[in-house]
Every structure is written in structure tokens, then in C-alpha cells.
Amino acid sequence: MxxxxxxxxxxxxxxxxxxxxxxxxxxxxxxxxxxxxxxxxxxxxxxxxxxxxxxxxxxxxxxxxxxxxxxxxxxxxxxxxxxxxxxxxxxxxxxxxxxxxxxxxxxxxxxxxxxxxxxxxxxxxxxxxxxxxxxxxxxGIKNYRDEFLKQSLNFLKHQAELLLENNLSVLESNHFHIRGQHPDQRSLSGIMNSFGERSNLVLKKLSQNEPFRIQCKFPIEFEKKLRVLIGFREMIIPFFEEFKNEYLKDIDLNEIYSILKTNPEILDFGDKDDFLKTLIHFEHLHFWNQAKLEEILEFKRRHSDSKFEGIQILNSGCKCHEEFGEEKYTWDQLDHLPTLPRFTKCICIYNLM
Ligand SMILES: [Zn+2]
Structure with missing residues (x-):
């Protein structure tokens, strides 16, 4: 320093x-x-x-x-x-x-x-x-990096606490504070995703303990941390790895992996060294889709006279496209809407139709 x-x-x-x-x-x-x-x-x-x-x-x-x-x-x-x-x-x-x-x-x-x-x-x-x-x-570079990383980890830990406490307004204002501080970050390390309305909704769902997509009984400490990691994926991607390692140091990932193996759908989360990334991606996409679905339904509620006929699933890019083809659900067929994602590499999303 x-x-x-x-x-x-x-x-x-x-x-x-x-x-x-x-x-x-x-x-x-x-x-x-x-x-x-x-x-x-x-x-x-x-x-x-x-x-x-x-x-x-x-x-x-x-x-x-x-x-x-x-x-x-x-x-x-x-x-x-x-x-x-x-x-x-x-x-x-x-x-x-x-x-x-x-x-x-x-x-x-x-x-x-x-x-x-x-x-x-x-x-x-x-x-x-x-x-x-x-x-x-x-x-000089090394000192700068070390100090930067230390400070950013402290900040992220603080943000994680806020997410767990469901204190989204402070979380959000801190987040915008960073963005204000770093108007130039694009192309240096591209730190921030937006904290827009959908992000807010995703974080809300996470902090209000809405259920995970995976049906497994994880230890409560891990569940909490998983929620934070999904939230951070929504907000700040590039610091994710360092933050994750630091944040999970007290969690026995071998134990989590063996629990994950017992999931009733027999979903494949990859090997032991890599499963966490897949799990976070999978659950993040789930919460994201839930938020999107909620937005769509809210839109429908407010605009009953709109010309949209229902919800379609955009599935180009994962194997669902071959398996299910074009998937469209009119407003009276929504009971049949599948829960997304359908498998670990699925990237399907809900969309207005
Ligand atoms: Zn899919």
C-alpha cells in the first residue's frame, strides 16, 4: 500500500x-x-x-x-x-x-x-x-492486485450477508455505488451485470428461500451459501471464482457431491471437481426462469387485452430443441408448462408468445 x-x-x-x-x-x-x-x-x-x-x-x-x-x-x-x-x-x-x-x-x-x-x-x-x-x-502490480482482491472479497462477503438477511435495498444501493465508482470498468474486467428489475426479482426469490430446482437435502449451511453464490452469479461474474473458494472453505464439498448424486432425477452434474459450477449454473437458470415467468404473468395480469397468446419456450442451443421441437403454450395450457431447466446443460428460457 x-x-x-x-x-x-x-x-x-x-x-x-x-x-x-x-x-x-x-x-x-x-x-x-x-x-x-x-x-x-x-x-x-x-x-x-x-x-x-x-x-x-x-x-x-x-x-x-x-x-x-x-x-x-x-x-x-x-x-x-x-x-x-x-x-x-x-x-x-x-x-x-x-x-x-x-x-x-x-x-x-x-x-x-x-x-x-x-x-x-x-x-x-x-x-x-x-x-x-x-x-x-x-x-507494484502484485501489491495492487492482492489489496484489490482482499478489499473486493470483504465487500462481497458483506454483500452476501445482506442477501442472507434479505436486505436487498442496501445490497442494491451498494451495487449501484460500485457501478457509479466504476463507470469505466467495461473492457477492463467487465465486472458488473446489471441490477435491473429481473435481477432484483431473482435476488428476492433467493433471499426469501424459494425452493431450489434440484430435490436434494443439502446441509442448511450449504443451502444458504448456494443461494448467495447464485445471487452473485446474477450480479458479479468475474470475481466469482475467488469469492467462491474463500466463501466455501468451511464446506465439505465431497459430502455435497455425494448428496447431489442421490438426486431423484439422476441429473448429471459432472465430476467431483467440477460439479459446483454446473449446479450453480443450473439453479441460477432456474431462478432466472422463475423470475421471467413471474414477470410474464404479471404482464398478462396487467394487460389482459394484449395480443400475446401465451408462453413459448426458446430452446435453440440445447438438446430440448431436437426432443421437443417448437413448444408453445396458450394461456389456458399453462398447467402443462415444464419447469426449467430440464437437465443440467439445458439453456431453455420462457418467453412471451
Ligand atoms: Zn433445454
Missing amino acids: NFLKRFFGKTVKEEKEDSDAFKISFPKFNYELEFLEALEKTPIHKLLGYNPYWEPRFKELLGELNPILDKFLTQGLIEISLKEEVLKVPELKKILKENNLPQTGNKEILAKRVFDEVEDKSYDIHLIPFYKLTPKGKE
């Missing part, structure tokens, strides 16, 4: 304002360090050529990137490294001398000078400089 403070210095006042407004806050992205990490992942292979995938995004967030690279260099977070260089020191010096440029500095400095200042660009082909993180830069 000292590193971050020194480098990007958040004032005490800002921190105080944050903590006054929200007891537990989601960490803020540090876009400069995100940029530094992007350099680590996809090094810039020429001094003037950025990665076309993220360059426009970081320019949008940070403005011109060259001054930031200079700052990173000055602070010793990155260094210019020369890859596959063909020119040796005496040759570099000779070129500099011919161009009336200083011949001081180590090989990388000499090469950079040739690259930057010599007018004859035919030398560039022999110099492939790229920015490389120094150990200090790598440590």
Missing part, C-alpha cells in the same frame, strides 16, 4: 469521505496500474506501437500514454529492453557519432537514442525495443 500511496497518493480526505458514506467499499481501479499490467501481459514491441486492442481504451481512461510511460520509466517500474538487437555497442556509438549525438550511457540508452533521435530510420529494424516491467513494477 505504501507503494501505491507514494505513487498515486490518495488524500486522507477522499478516504474519509468514502468510509463515511459506506462502511465497506469496493476498491477502486487504478487505471495506471491496470495499464502497467497490460504492458506486462502484452509488451509493446516497438516504442511507438501500442497494442491495438487496449490502446484506445487506456487513452480514453488516461489521456496520452507516452507521458505515463515516461513516468513509469522514471520511477523504475519499467525498463526499455531490446530484443533481438543486431547492433552492438560500438556500432550504436558509431551511428550516434555520425549524427552528432551523445555516446554516453549503457546499451539500452544508446539504442533508445538511435531509435528516437537518429533521422535515418533504417536502423530501427535492428532495434526492437519494448517496455518490460522491472521487479519493482511487478511487485
